[in-house]
Amino acid sequence: MKVFLSIDAAAKAVGSEDVAEALTAEAARRGLELDLIRVGSRGMVWLEPLAEVEIDGVRHAFGPVRVEDVPALLDGTLAGHGPTEEIPFFAGQTRLTFARCGVIDPLDLTAFEALGGLTGLRAAIAAPGDVVETVKASGLRGRGGAGFPTGIKWQTVAGAKADRKYIVCNADEGDSGTFADRMIIEGDPFSLIEGMAIAGIGVGATKGYVYMRSEYPDATATLERAVAIARAAGVLGDGVLGSGHAFDIEVRVGAGAYVCGEETSLLNSLEGKRGEVRPKPPLPALEGLFGKPTVVNNVISLATVPVIFEKGAEHYADFGLGRSRGTIPLQIAGNVKYGGLYEIAFGLPLGEIVNGIGGGTRSGRPVKAVQVGGPLGAYFPVSGFDTPFGYEEFDGAGGLIGHAGLVVFDDSADMLELARFAMEFCAVESCGKCTPCRIGSVRGVETLERIAAGDAGATALLTDLCETMELGSLCALGGFTPYPVMSAIRHFPDEFTGQREAAE
Numbered sequence: 001m002k003v004f005l006s007i008d009a010a011a012k013a014v015g016s017e018d019v020a021e022a023l024t025a026e027a028a029r030r031g032l033e034l035d036l037i038r039v040g041s042r043g044m045v046w047l048e049p050l051a052e053v054e055i056d057g058v059r060h061a062f063g064p065v066r067v068e069d070v071p072a073l074l075d076g077t078l079a080g081h082g083p084t085e086e087i088p089f090f091a092g093q094t095r096l097t098f099a100r101c102g103v104i105d106p107l108d109l110t111a112f113e114a115l116g117g118l119t120g121l122r123a124a125i126a127a128p129g130d131v132v133e134t135v136k137a138s139g140l141r142g143r144g145g146a147g148f149p150t151g152i153k154w155q156t157v158a159g160a161k162a163d164r165k166y167i168v169c170n171a172d173e174g175d176s177g178t179f180a181d182r183m184i185i186e187g188d189p190f191s192l193i194e195g196m197a198i199a200g201i202g203v204g205a206t207k208g209y210v211y212m213r214s215e216y217p218d219a220t221a222t223l224e225r226a227v228a229i230a231r232a233a234g235v236l237g238d239g240v241l242g243s244g245h246a247f248d249i250e251v252r253v254g255a256g257a258y259v260c261g262e263e264t265s266l267l268n269s270l271e272g273k274r275g276e277v278r279p280k281p282p283l284p285a286l287e288g289l290f291g292k293p294t295v296v297n298n299v300i301s302l303a304t305v306p307v308i309f310e311k312g313a314e315h316y317a318d319f320g321l322g323r324s325r326g327t328i329p330l331q332i333a334g335n336v337k338y339g340g341l342y343e344i345a346f347g348l349p350l351g352e353i354v355n356g357i358g359g360g361t362r363s364g365r366p367v368k369a370v371q372v373g374g375p376l377g378a379y380f381p382v383s384g385f386d387t388p389f390g391y392e393e394f395d396g397a398g399g400l401i402g403h404a405g406l407v408v409f410d411d412s413a414d415m416l417e418l419a420r421f422a423m424e425f426c427a428v429e430s431c432g433k434c435t436p437c438r439i440g441s442v443r444g445v446e447t448l449e450r451i452a453a454g455d456a457g458a459t460a461l462l463t464d465l466c467e468t469m470e471l472g473s474l475c476a477l478g479g480f481t482p483y484p485v486m487s488a489i490r491h492f493p494d495e496f497t498g499q500r501e502a503a504e
Contacts, residue, residue, distance in 0.1 A: 001027070001034050001074070004052040004059060006102065008041035008186050009218045010179070014064065016049035022070040023051075032074065040187015042102035043341035044089055052084055059084045089338055089357065094319060096311075096327050097304045098343050101187035106222055109229055112190045118235065120309030124198040125243045131202030132158050135305065137313035139325030143180075144170055144261075144298030145373065145402040145476070147324075147391040150305075153295060156285040158203040160293035167199045167208035167247075168270065168289055168296045172254055172261045174213060175374025177333040177405035181299035183341055185219040188303070189226035190235075193249060195302035197240055198309060199295055200247035208249040209289070211266050214256045224251050258429040262475045263296040265431060276431045277475040298403075300329060321347030324390035332358045334371075334407035351385025354408055365410035369491070371418075373402025375425050376480035378487035379415065398487060400480065415492040420448040422484040426477055436472035440465055441481060448485075451496055459489065459496045 003023060006016055020036065027034035042050060047063035051073060054060075061084040062073055072078035081087050095101075104111040112118070124131050136151030157165060169192065173181040185192060196208045212220045227249050230236045238246045257275045259265045264278035267289050288294025304326065308316045317325045324346035330353060333339050337359030354360070354370055361367055369379040378399035380387065387397045394401050409418070423444035430437045444465055450458040466482035473479040489496050 001032060002037065002054040003034065003073075004037045004039050004054070006041045006048060006050050007038040007106070008048070008183060009216075010045050011041060011048040011050065012218070014048050015066065018067050019049050019051065019065050019070065022067045023074070026070050026074055030074065037105055039104060040101045040106050041183055041341075042084065042090060043098065043183065043343075044087065044338070045340040046338050047081070053080075061087060089340070089342065092357070093343050094327050094345055095343050096307045096316070096319075097191070097300060098184065098188070098329060098341070099307075100191065101184060104188070106187050106189055107225055107229060109190060109233055109235075112188070116310050117190055117306070118194060118241070120306035121194045121197055121201075121235070121241060123309045124201050125241060125245060128201050128245070131198060131309075134308060134313045135202070138308045138316045139320070139323070140301065140304060140308065140316070141324070141391065142298055143300035143304070143328070143403070145175075145400070147401065150297060150301055153285055153297070154199065154203050156283070157205070157293045157295050160286055162293050164207070164290075164292050165203055165205035166289045166292060166294040167196050167203070167205045167302075168263075168267065168294055169196060169208065169210040169299055169302055170261065170263060170266055170296055171210050171216070171219075171299050172213045172266060173216070173299070173403070174258045174261045175376075175403050175405050177371070177407040178331050178374060178403045179333075180329040180331055180341055180404070182216055182219045184299060184303050185216075185223050189223050190230065191303040191306055192223070192299055193226060193230050193235065195305035196249060197236065197247050198305050199297070199302060201240070201245050203293075203295055205295065206246045206248070208247065209270060210249060210251045211260070211270060212251060212253045214253050220251060220253055227251060257431070258425075259431040259475070259477055262477065265475070266296070267294070274431075277433045279474060319345035321345070321388055321390040322392055324392070328389065328401075328404050330357070330389070331403070331405045332408070333405065335361045335363055335410050336408040337362050346388075346390045348389050349385060350380060350387045350389060351382070353389065353406065354385065358406075358408060361408060361410040363410050363412075365412060367408060368411040368413050369409045369415065369488075371407045371409070371484065372405070373400045373480075373483075374405050375422055376476065376483055377402050377405075378483040379409075379418070379491060380487070381491040383491075398483075398490070400483065415488040415495045416448065416452060419485045419488040420445060420452070422481055423448060426481040430477060431475075434472065434474040436469040437474070437477055437481070440469040440472075444469070444481070444485065456497060462496075463489065 050063035052059040062080040427441035
């Protein structure tokens with residue numbers, strides 16, 4: 001009997017390890033031959049722990065599976081959801097980056113290759129001079145939040161003159177409601193390794209670093225093992241896949257600072273310095289890690305690169321909307337019925353994502369707002385649900401896609417308190433480098449407290465403060481903090497009238 005069980009951190013959090021032990025013990029007690037394969041998550045978090053049983057060559061989904069369900073699962077009497085890939089949440093996706101996630105053992109390099117792995121790397125080795133142009137033609141943009149064209153960044157590094165260049169993967173996934181980086185590292189780490197190797201070949205870099213957040217111990221352990229396996233198999237090292245190209249990867253773990261998600265703070269941290277923002281110029285593409293030309297890309301950006309080289313730039317660019325090409329892993333969280341990861345082409349209206357895919361709120365109450373883009377993203381009210389999911393479209397609506405995390409709130413949410421949280425978050429996480437962020441966020445919290453206490457005039461002061469922060473901050477932390485605050489004031493003005501105390 002072949003059973004696939006998620007080893008993803010989200011599945012572990014709700015008991016998958018206990019289920020694994022129970023399956024092994026019950027099978028042994030029955031004398032049943034059990035082939036238990038641990039896989040990453042399929043992204044349907046509300047079904048975790050998700051167990052899949054192979055029936056006539058087709059994987060059928062059962063979940064959430066509890067320890068007490070194990071005998072019925074092995075008996076074949078446990079009610080399930082039918083073939084996994086026919087579940088509506090899964091069937092509607094366009095899985096490119098996450099095609100193998102949840103399908104194979106994350107550390108099985110043979111299984112990885114059988115499903116297209118290393119095809120892209122071999123193509124890059126065969127034509128290294130075409131790598132940058134291929135990435136440019138795909139239209140791939142940074143999935144970490146900025147949306148900067150990946151090929152342009154690579155072109156700058158490729159053209160820079162230096163005795164050494166680096167590829168740095170930003171795996172410091174600190175935004176609330178985001179988990180795509182963790183999922184791909186825990187479920188398909190070789191895709192990231194392959195993408196970094198392709199980047200190294202394309203720009204002439206021989207060393208790569210993955211900057212992991214300390215809160216991801218499972219992902220870190222999985223990636224370190226994957227790097228060792230890849231190195232032993234000749235995928236990394238002095239001659240990548242037997243070629244004349246040298247490239248190796250080292251995994252580094254951060255100390256837990258949100259600001260290190262900003263690329264220059266991350267580079268400082270990698271160098272053993274305090275995680276503070278560096279003024280630009282110079283750009284990291286010209287003077288990055290240790291003063292050398294450096295590509296800094298997000299996990300999903302790099303893990304997507306192999307797909308482009310396997311299937312072709314045109315194939316990838318055929319998906320999407322406007323200048324937002326390819327697919328985006330939507331991370332749906334908060335007060336939502338069907339939370340999880342959903343990979344789809346850019347362009348889906350926000351309302352369809354929240355109500356159609358997410359199923360509305362878990363509480364059953366009406367949706368009030370959705371914060372898109374992490375703790376510094378704007379709040380979108382129901383009136384903004386026709387906004388297509390694309391970089392320029394969200395920018396035009398006063399928001400940002402960021403890392404594509406969506407946090408849903410029902411009508412019981414206190415928007416003033418949520419705005420206060422955003423300001424307080426910035427105050428705590430500021431590196432202290434620039435005045436608008438260091439001082440402005442603290443004054444913002446104080447001003448929001450004045451509004452909550454009944455000071456009606458403080459709202460105008462808060463608006464002026466936000467404009468100052470947005471214009472004067474050196475990095476996204478201070479520059480984007482006004483987004484949640486200003487969107488909350490704009491869309492829910494009645495909650496910022498200064499009359500809250502009297503009404504209560």
